[in-house]
Amino acid sequence: xxxxxxxxxxxxxxxxxxxxxxxxxxxxxVLLVGTTVLFVTGLVSYAAYNxxxxxxxxxxxxxxxxxxxxxxxxxxxxxxxxLNQGIHVTLGITLIPVLLAKxxxxxxxxxxxxxARSLAHALERISLLLLVGGALFEFVTGVLNIQLDYVFPGxxxxxxxxxxxxxxxxxxxxxxLKAPTAVRNVRRMRRGAAPEDDLVPPxxxxxxxxxxGALGFVGGGSxxxxxxxxxxxxxxxxxxxxILAPHGGAEPGSGPNGFQINKTAAYAGIDPAExxxxxxxxxxxxxxxxxxxxxxxxxxxPLHSSSLPIACVEGWSTxxxxxxxxxxxxxxxxxxxxxxxxxxxxxxxxxxxxxxxAALRANxxxxxxxxxxxxxxxxxxxxxxxxxxxxxxxxAPGVLNTKWVAxxxxxxx
Numbered sequence: 001x002x003x004x005x006x007x008x009x010x011x012x013x014x015x016x017x018x019x020x021x022x023x024x025x026x027x028x029x030v031l032l033v034g035t036t037v038l039f040v041t042g043l044v045s046y047a048a049y050n051x052x053x054x055x056x057x058x059x060x061x062x063x064x065x066x067x068x069x070x071x072x073x074x075x076x077x078x079x080x081x082x083l084n085q086g087i088h089v090t091l092g093i094t095l096i097p098v099l100l101a102k103x104x105x106x107x108x109x110x111x112x113x114x115x116a117r118s119l120a121h122a123l124e125r126i127s128l129l130l131l132v133g134g135a136l137f138e139f140v141t142g143v144l145n146i147q148l149d150y151v152f153p154g155x156x157x158x159x160x161x162x163x164x165x166x167x168x169x170x171x172x173x174x175x176x177l178k179a180p181t182a183v184r185n186v187r188r189m190r191r192g193a194a195p196e197d198d199l200v201p202p203x204x205x206x207x208x209x210x211x212x213g214a215l216g217f218v219g220g221g222s223x224x225x226x227x228x229x230x231x232x233x234x235x236x237x238x239x240x241x242x243i244l245a246p247h248g249g250a251e252p253g254s255g256p257n258g259f260q261i262n263k264t265a266a267y268a269g270i271d272p273a274e275x276x277x278x279x280x281x282x283x284x285x286x287x288x289x290x291x292x293x294x295x296x297x298x299x300x301x302p303l304h305s306s307s308l309p310i311a312c313v314e315g316w317s318t319x320x321x322x323x324x325x326x327x328x329x330x331x332x333x334x335x336x337x338x339x340x341x342x343x344x345x346x347x348x349x350x351x352x353x354x355x356x357x358a359a360l361r362a363n364x365x366x367x368x369x370x371x372x373x374x375x376x377x378x379x380x381x382x383x384x385x386x387x388x389x390x391x392x393x394x395x396a397p398g399v400l401n402t403k404w405v406a407x408x409x410x411x412x413x
Contacts, residue, residue: 008108008111009111009112009113011108011201011202012201012202012203013108013111014107014108014201015201015203015204015205016201016204016205017201017204017205017206017207018105018207018211018214019105019108019199019200019201020199020200020211021199021200022211023105023211023214023215024102024105024106024199026215027098027101027102027105027215027218028102030095030098031095031098031099031102032175034091034094034095034098035095035135035167035171037087037091038088038091038092038095039164039167039168041084041085041087041088041091042088042160042164044084045081045084045085045088045313045397046161047069047070047071047073048073048081048084048395048396048397049073049397049400050072050073050359050360050361051067051069052067052069053343053359053360053361053413056345056357056358056359057358057359057400059155059157059158059354060157060158060161060162063161066161066162066165072361072363073361073364073395073396074363074395075363075364075367075369075370075393075394075395075396076394076395077395078308078309078320078369078394078395079309079311079395080395081311081395081396081397082233082309082311082317085311085312085313085315085317085397086230086232086233086311086315086317088315089142089146089229089232089245089314089315090226090229090230090232090233090315092139092142092143093143093146093225093226093229093244093245094222094223094225094226094229095139095222096139096143096221096222096225097218097219097221097222097225098218098222099135099139101214101218103132103135103136105199106128106199108199109128109199110128110129110132120177123173123177124174124177124178126170126173127170127171127173127174127177128170128174129170130166130167130169130170130173130174131167131170131171131174132170133166133170134163134164134166134167134168134169134170134171135167137159137163137166137167138160138163138164138167141156141159141160141163142160144156145160145313145314146245146314146315148314155354157354225244227241228241228242228243228244228245229242229244229245229315230242231245232245232315232316232317233315233316233317234319235259235318235319242316245315245316255379256376256377256378256379257376257377257379257381257382257384257385259310259318259319259321260310260316260317260318261384261385262312262314262398262399263350263353263403264383264384265383265384265404268348268349268350268351268352268353268356268403268404269350269351269352270349270350270351270383270404272383274349275349275383275387275388275404277294277295277296277388280294280295280388280406281293281294282294282295282298282372282389282405282406282407282408283406283407283408284331284334284335284407284408284410285335285407285408285409285410286332286334286335286336286337286409286410286411287335287336287337287410287411288335288336289335289336290335291334291335295374295388295389298325298326298372298374298389299374301326301330302326302327302330303324303325303326303374304324304325304326304327304368304371305322305323305324306322306323306324306369306370306371306392306394307320307321307322307323308320308321308323308369308392308393308394309321310392310398310401311397311398312397312398312399313397313398313399321376321377322376322377322378323371323373323375323376323392324371324373324374324375324376324378325371325372325373325374325375325389325392326371326372326374327368327370327371327372328341328344328360328364328365328367328370328371328372328391328393329341329365329366329367329368329370331372331408331410332344332365332410335410337410340362340366341362341365341366341410342362342365342410342411342412343359343360343361343362343365343410343411343412343413344359344360344365344408344409344410345357345358345359345408345409345411345413346358346359346360346391346402346405346407346408347402347405347406347407347408347409348402348403348404348405348406349404349405349406350403350404354399355399355400355402356402357402358391358399358400358402359413360391360393360396360400364393364396365410367393367394369393369394370391370392370393370394371391371392372389372390372391372405372408373386373389373390373391373392374388374389385403386402386403386404386405387404388404389404389405390402390403390404390405391403391405
């Protein structure tokens with residue numbers, strides 16, 4: 001089987017003259033930098049949910065040591081999550097052609113026989129499987145998530161989290177095992193000798209274009225994906241260029257509420273009768289008991305304004321909107337927390353969805369820009385933007401800015 005050129009297990013089956021250490025190394029270097037940035041920004045995105053605050057915010061049960069958490073998510077700068085998630089999603093899409101080209105360049109190794117020539121070789125093959133499988137899994141689920149196409153079983157949050165660690169394990173082992181070969185190749189190339197590599201086909205077909213041309217083709221594909229994705233992070237005409245990204249079309253409607261929406265009131269199952277002025281009440285609970293407030297009563301409390309963006313885990317974001325409402329720390333003061341406000345558990349009228357409940361850290365509650373917003377850009381919130389009241393917190397993921405708020409419970413969570 002190894003010598004039959006009709007089978008992929010034979011080196012003679014793979015005849016493209018493009019394969020070789022130079023082509024593979026350039027792609028590998030790009031992925032080494034790019035996937036490292038993706039992994040770091042992914043961990044930062046995970047941290048933004050304050051996973052140690054409450055099981056409500058963390059959907060990765062039994063994560064053990066993988067769920068290490070080093071700091072409470074800050075509220076400064078207000079655009080922190082917007083920047084992090086914009087980089088994570090845009091870079092992930094941009095790297096797709098590079099990943100596919102890299103996999104194409106090393107695919108002969110997946111069919112090489114014997115499966116293991118030594119313990120080190122067996123570990124390398126296993127790490128390669130983890131690396132390839134993990135990379136494909138992470139990129140596929142990531143693309144499906146940003147397109148809001150949840151065809152995979154289970155929670156994206158959980159699958160993407162564990163998949164990232166599988167990929168990173170394979171990545172770390174593969175780099176450790178291949179580093180000596182890479183160092184030897186660099187030394188050999190400096191001496192003018194050919195590098196050690198089994199990717200060069202023994203009987204290559206005639207070249208139709210150069211390896212530099214192939215790299216240019218891959219780079220052009222990445223540039224095209226970048227140009228049709230990055231606009232989701234901006235407003236106006238540039239957003240309409242994001243044809244491959246969610247919410248990439250024109251702004252939804254016009255006027256003060258004419259900016260991006262993730263979940264509509266209809267999707268969340270909000271009954272207009274529940275949010276009417278004579279029926280809706282906010283229940284605030286804390287150390288001194290509970291208070292019930294109508295929207296009119298909230299509007300008579302001291303109101304404050306904050307200019308804050310909304311940024312979603314899918315990568316899209318809006319520019320700063322002008323929110324006006326009651327400070328979260330003032331609501332905490334109503335129920336007995338005069339000085340240092342505690343954490344808060346926020347419940348929505350939303351009928352379904354993973355984040356119809358959310359928890360916020362004490363530092364988020366204490367920030368003077370954190371509001372229970374009643375108005376945006378000088379007008380009442382629209383139903384799709386959370387009327388009669390929604391949370392808005394600087395630097396928090398969009399899903400933690402709970403809409404259609406019904407109850408707020410202050411206290412240590």
